[in-house]
Amino acid sequence: MFTLKKSHIVRLFLWLCLSTIGTQAFAEKQPEILSTILPIHLIAEEIAGEHASAKLLIPATQNIHHYTLKPSALRTIKKADLVIRVSPNMERFLNKTLEGKKVLTWMELKSIHALPARMRHTHNYVHKDAHETETMDATKLDSHLWFNPENARLLIAQIAHELSILDAAHAEAYTKNAQRLQDNIKQTEEHIIKTLGDTTLRYAVFHDAWQYFQDYFGVTAPRTLNIQEGIPPSAKQVKELRGHLLEDNIVCLVASPQSNQALLNALVEGNKTKIVILDPKGAQLPDNHQGYAGLLAYTFEQLKSCKGQSHVH
Known part of the structure; x- marks a missing residue:
C-alpha cells in the first residue's frame, strides 16, 4: 500500500495553499474605468496604476462630434465599472447608452471652473481683438476643461476617491498615484x-478650443478666427482676414488637424505667419509625453514658438 511521508504531506498542503492563493489572486477582477477622451484617460491611467484597468473609448484621432459607437465599444462600456466623461453635452451620443451605469461627469464636479462657450456666429467668419469683449452664450459651457489645471486637480481627487470605493484594498496606492500626478502638474x-x-505670444486661433489655457496662464490670443464649418469664406473675406493677421503681427496661426489646409495656406499667404497644427485632445502627443502634465507641456511648447514679430515678405 502506498503511503505518504509526513514531509510529503506538508509539502502537498503548502502547494495546495499556494495554488489556491494564486488562483484567487488571478481571479480577482481589477476595476475597469473607461474614459471617453484622451485628456481624461491620461489622468485616469496614472491614478489607476497597476491595480485598475484604464481604457480609452474614443481614439484621439477621431472627431468626437462625428463618432459612432461600434458593437465593440458598446461591449467595453458594458464591462466598465466607472465611465468618466466631460459633460452630457459634449458626449451627447452616449447619454442613452450610459443609463444605469456608474458615471463620473467632470463638468458636474463641485467647484469646477467652467467658462461660457464663445458663441458660434451665423456668418462665415469673425475676427476678435484681444481687448474686445467676447460675446458669450450663457446657455452652454466650453467643454475643454482639461486646459485648466485646477479642473484637472478636481477630477484627479474624484477618480482616486471612486477607485478607492471600487477597490478598497488598494486605496492607498490610488491616493499615492494621485498625489504624484498632482506634483507633476505643479x-x-x-x-x-x-x-x-x-x-507676449503673437498667435491667432483657428479653432476656439484654448480659452481655458489662455485664461489660466494669461496667454491671450491677439485674434480669434471662427470659420463656420462647411461654409468657406469668400476670396474677399480671406484677403480681409489675411490683412488682420498682418496688422496684428501674428506669428502663428494655430489650427486643429481637421482644419482646411488650403484655407490655412491662403490665410498666411504673403507673410511669414506659420501654421501650427495643435490638436486639443492630444492626438499629436509623442510616445514619451508623460501623461496629462505632458499634454500641458506639449501645448505650451507649441504655442511658445509664437514669440516675436512677423513681417511681410
Whole structure:
C-alpha cells in the first residue's frame, strides 16, 4: 500500500495553499474605468496604476462630434465599472447608452471652473481683438476643461476617491498615484509660468478650443478666427482676414488637424505667419509625453514658438 511521508504531506498542503492563493489572486477582477477622451484617460491611467484597468473609448484621432459607437465599444462600456466623461453635452451620443451605469461627469464636479462657450456666429467668419469683449452664450459651457489645471486637480481627487470605493484594498496606492500626478502638474505649471514670463505670444486661433489655457496662464490670443464649418469664406473675406493677421503681427496661426489646409495656406499667404497644427485632445502627443502634465507641456511648447514679430515678405 502506498503511503505518504509526513514531509510529503506538508509539502502537498503548502502547494495546495499556494495554488489556491494564486488562483484567487488571478481571479480577482481589477476595476475597469473607461474614459471617453484622451485628456481624461491620461489622468485616469496614472491614478489607476497597476491595480485598475484604464481604457480609452474614443481614439484621439477621431472627431468626437462625428463618432459612432461600434458593437465593440458598446461591449467595453458594458464591462466598465466607472465611465468618466466631460459633460452630457459634449458626449451627447452616449447619454442613452450610459443609463444605469456608474458615471463620473467632470463638468458636474463641485467647484469646477467652467467658462461660457464663445458663441458660434451665423456668418462665415469673425475676427476678435484681444481687448474686445467676447460675446458669450450663457446657455452652454466650453467643454475643454482639461486646459485648466485646477479642473484637472478636481477630477484627479474624484477618480482616486471612486477607485478607492471600487477597490478598497488598494486605496492607498490610488491616493499615492494621485498625489504624484498632482506634483507633476505643479512642476509643469511652474515651468510654463517661469518660461512665459512677460513674453507676449503673437498667435491667432483657428479653432476656439484654448480659452481655458489662455485664461489660466494669461496667454491671450491677439485674434480669434471662427470659420463656420462647411461654409468657406469668400476670396474677399480671406484677403480681409489675411490683412488682420498682418496688422496684428501674428506669428502663428494655430489650427486643429481637421482644419482646411488650403484655407490655412491662403490665410498666411504673403507673410511669414506659420501654421501650427495643435490638436486639443492630444492626438499629436509623442510616445514619451508623460501623461496629462505632458499634454500641458506639449501645448505650451507649441504655442511658445509664437514669440516675436512677423513681417511681410
